[in-house]
Amino acid sequence: MAYVLNLGDIGKEFDCKADAIRDYVRVRSDVGGEYVRAVGRLAGESSTVNQRLPRYSGSRILEGGFIKPFSHNLKTRGEAHAWLDCVMDGVVVGAVDGSQIYPDKGYDVPIGVVQTAGIYNRHTGAGDFGERTRVELITPVQFERARVYAYSSEFVDAHRFRAECEEIKQLLCEHDEIFVLLDGSLILSHISALNRNIREVYLGAIKDLFQTSEKTENPVIAYTDATRPGDITKMLYHLYALKKTRLQDIPLIQTYLSNWGDRTSAFLCDRDDRRATGDGFGNKSILDRYGEFRDAIAFFYINLGSGIGRAEYPVWAHEKGMTETIADILRAESIIRGGYPDLLIHAHRRALIRTQEHRLFYAMLENFCHANDLPFSKSRKQVHKQMPVWMNYHTRF
Structure with a gap:
């Protein structure tokens, strides 16, 4: 088999740079040890240290x-x-997730799709369970108004998040008492690098969500086990005058969360994700852009069996004594499926747009254009992608 990658030169590069790689790992290990020991000191700390x-x-x-x-x-x-x-009896829990179809450059009409699924379970033992899906087209006019690239996946992602927030808000308002789960994070650090108009979609959605949650006194809970923040690490650096590091929280705390169901204490997030950007956005953190909700997000880490996950929720919910209830909901949900909240898995499956459904959407788009006398064309590459495999291998010679 012929390799395209130059394996011989890569082997030489490893040999030449082995010392640098070993030094990097050694330094991280030494610094990591200091931070792991510092984590242990947190057991004796209280909120009074926040003054420092x-x-x-x-x-x-x-x-x-x-x-x-x-x-x-x-x-x-x-x-x-x-x-x-016992713990879930009569507790109403909801979950929301979404998926999308990005505009395909193989077609000359840039249209995207976002689909959200919202579900709830009243846990009454009477099968009191509800679910719905909603779909929304992202049209060429919306791309133009936002002054973004007509085939921008980032713009579609932003509207998926907005649609998820809209579904969560509806669940929060429809039920007198409900805890609504969201797969992901409430701290949108990744949007700092995005186009200003795309950022505004996210910021408008998240602030409206916090406002609705506070008004209804129903918490939204973001959960993920695929997160790699360093919020506690940064706090340790300031508290104990440690060396600067880019170490993340989970490798430091996982030895302290060895048992299923154990969690850390709750923290208020004050993330430092400031970065230099051309539009002046970088002199503030993303939380600075949350306005009145800047200091409004509590979080904790928890062991649900498949690794260490992170839960984020409004700080008012912690002040009302809901933190352990939230932890119990996550524990109970993870028992059902094993390692991850079951209701989030169910919402994901309901929201997911599968590959064959992508093809059906583009067939519908083509039929729509023909029925409305709109120009519609496909690139030659797209035509070949839709041809049977044996036809793609047929040549003219």
Whole structure:
């Protein structure tokens, strides 16, 4: 087999740069050890240490004592389900997720699709479960008004997030008491690098979401086990005058969260994600752009079996004593499927747009254009992609 990648030269490069790589790993290991030991010191700290922390300190302490052990010893699956039934009885939990179809440059009409799924379970034992999906087209006019590239995936992603927030808001308003789960984060650090008009879609959506959550007194809870922030790490740097590092939180705290169900204490997020940008956006963190909700996000890490996950939720919910209830909901949901909140998995499956559905959408788009006497053309590459495989291998010679 002929390799395109020049494996011989890569091997030589590894040999030449082995010392630099080893030094990098050694330094990270030494610094990491200091930070792991510093994490242990948090067990004796209280919120009074926040007075020593500057702005953009990564996080601030909301609860004393670093680890909050899960208080139940569930030895069998039967015991786990009995605990689940007890803790979730009558608790209304919702979940929202979304998916999208990006505009395809193989077609001359740039149209995207976002689909959201919203579900809820009242946990009454009577099958009181509801779900719905909603779909929305992102039209060429919307791309033009936002002054973004007509085939921008980032613009579609922003509108997917907005649509997810709209669905969450509806669930928050429809139920007297509900906890709504969102797959992802409430701290939108990634949008700092985006076009201003795209950022505004995200910022408008997240601020409206916080406002609705606060008004209804129903919390939205973002959860993910694929996050790599360094908010606690940054706080440790400031508290204990440690060496600067880019280490992330989870490698530092996972040894302290070795048991299923254990969580950290709650923290207030004060993330420092300031960056230099041409439009002056970078002199502020993304949370600075949240206005009145700048200091409004609490978080904790929790062991749900498949790794360490992170939950983010409004700080008012912590102040009302909901933190352990939120942790119990996540624990109970993860028992059902094993390692991840079941309702989020269900919402993902309901929202997912599959590959064959992409093809159906473009067939519908083509039919729509023909029915409305609109010009419609496909690139030659797109035509070949839709041809049977044997035809693509047929040549003229």
